[in-house]
Amino acid sequence: MVSLLGLIVVWQLAAMVIDDTLLLPSFVQVLAALSNTWQEILTEDLPISLLHFGLGVGIGLLVALPIGMSMGWFRTADRLLDPIVEVVRPIPPLAWIPFAIVWFGLTNEAAGFIVFMGAVFPILINTYIGFRSLPRVYVESAKVLGATKDVDLIRYIAFPYALPSIAGGIRIAMGIAWMCLVAAEMFGVSTSGLGYKIWSYYYLHKMDYVLLYMIVLGVLGLLLDRSFRYVVEERMLRWRAGLMQ
Amino acid sequence: MALLEIKNVGKLFQVDGQDMEALQDINLSIRDHEFVCFIGPSGCGKTTLLRIIAGLDDPSSGSVYLDGDLIMGPGPERGMVFQEYSLFPWRTVIDNIAFGLELKGVNKKERLERSKQYLKMVGLERFSDRYPHELSGGMKQRVAIARALVNDPKALLMDEPFGALDAQTRNIMQSELLRIWEEERSTVVFVTHSVDEAIYLADRIVIMSARPGRIKDVISIDIPRPRVRTSTEVNGIRDRILADLKSEIVTS
Numbered sequence: 001m002v003s004l005l006g007l008i009v010v011w012q013l014a015a016m017v018i019d020d021t022l023l024l025p026s027f028v029q030v031l032a033a034l035s036n037t038w039q040e041i042l043t044e045d046l047p048i049s050l051l052h053f054g055l056g057v058g059i060g061l062l063v064a065l066p067i068g069m070s071m072g073w074f075r076t077a078d079r080l081l082d083p084i085v086e087v088v089r090p091i092p093p094l095a096w097i098p099f100a101i102v103w104f105g106l107t108n109e110a111a112g113f114i115v116f117m118g119a120v121f122p123i124l125i126n127t128y129i130g131f132r133s134l135p136r137v138y139v140e141s142a143k144v145l146g147a148t149k150d151v152d153l154i155r156y157i158a159f160p161y162a163l164p165s166i167a168g169g170i171r172i173a174m175g176i177a178w179m180c181l182v183a184a185e186m187f188g189v190s191t192s193g194l195g196y197k198i199w200s201y202y203y204l205h206k207m208d209y210v211l212l213y214m215i216v217l218g219v220l221g222l223l224l225d226r227s228f229r230y231v232v233e234e235r236m237l238r239w240r241a242g243l244m245q
Numbered sequence: 246m247a248l249l250e251i252k253n254v255g256k257l258f259q260v261d262g263q264d265m266e267a268l269q270d271i272n273l274s275i276r277d278h279e280f281v282c283f284i285g286p287s288g289c290g291k292t293t294l295l296r297i298i299a300g301l302d303d304p305s306s307g308s309v310y311l312d313g314d315l316i317m318g319p320g321p322e323r324g325m326v327f328q329e330y331s332l333f334p335w336r337t338v339i340d341n342i343a344f345g346l347e348l349k350g351v352n353k354k355e356r357l358e359r360s361k362q363y364l365k366m367v368g369l370e371r372f373s374d375r376y377p378h379e380l381s382g383g384m385k386q387r388v389a390i391a392r393a394l395v396n397d398p399k400a401l402l403m404d405e406p407f408g409a410l411d412a413q414t415r416n417i418m419q420s421e422l423l424r425i426w427e428e429e430r431s432t433v434v435f436v437t438h439s440v441d442e443a444i445y446l447a448d449r450i451v452i453m454s455a456r457p458g459r460i461k462d463v464i465s466i467d468i469p470r471p472r473v474r475t476s477t478e479v480n481g482i483r484d485r486i487l488a489d490l491k492s493e494i495v496t497s
Contacts, residue, residue, distance in 0.1 A: 137329050140327070145324075145344055157333070
């Protein structure tokens, strides 16, 4: 808290010395921008950006979990899908922007698609790794206790075992998705949203607003990450508490 | 009729493209409510034989019957306790024990009731809601035994279950196991490399030879329980088994 206050003081002083809103808007100017636009942020930009984010991460989960799980559990699925994943995965998500626009137009779906491309692989890979590292003794214990079907072994053994790894993948995916979101909106895949506003205020040379939106993005990203960690790690993965130290 | 019938069981493994004979021509009948220990030098295939009985490995030749039925794969009527700690770390103690009942579709109330009963049997009622990482090694194996027994198995298969425990805990666990066995009256097949453990526990000790693994000798132990680990009778049997095993280690 002290260090943050210090940063704000240094920032404000530096802005006063530089005395050029284009180069560095001051803290007070950014506050003023906030008081002018907070309603717009809350009612327009935030819902749109969260929609893009939710679409991308949500569909990313729906696609990545079943694929990662079947690749981790079934040899054939691994052999079949691994080459495809390895070829598509290194393509930076932002390189999909032209196709996103051609396929979806300037819609929420297009931005969601870019976010999806950023989110899907970290979840997929971590699910796969979690399944692959499952010790044999848990599978055999489950078998001698009566779980002989693949569906039971996946549901009761592999999935709960892999959950910490999957949760880690989701956290990484959310971070990448957040970056992709801003880039997708900035490059004109969308006509509103937090990222879009940064770019449009830049065109107007209103750097105090640019900085305000940057800060809003940072704080929101932090909040998303913290709330995910709280819900998943504190509640769902309590059994790991003693294992991680 | 015997409960477990092991008939002409052999097992080949492929090692670097060559066949390695892990088990050769194993024949043995185990009675209902019998406590049988397998003992032998490492590499004699005793664990492999236990895994074949469990249904986790297939024999290359021969077959195993439980109550007259051919064993085709793993199942809850043959409970197993592993050497390594095998409790599911994401489940609490009580939920680990209830796992088999959950799979059978037993409703939650009955599941918990029956699991609690077995938790009490192994003396860990107070640890019901703990996670496995909060338990000591001996406690973990107690829970593993309860988890196998709650399925009401006809045979309990144990693969050096106390191998990782310190000597003191190990002795306590052996007496506890005998008490539980007498209460439950299920058949126990127990693999160990400790001669003392085998003599303390077993009705019959099966001595195996190495490469290929064969039954070398079967010794019945009629000393009434609880056995005194240092009595002259126990010492006599121990000398005989050790001599048997020594010749094995020299020849292998």
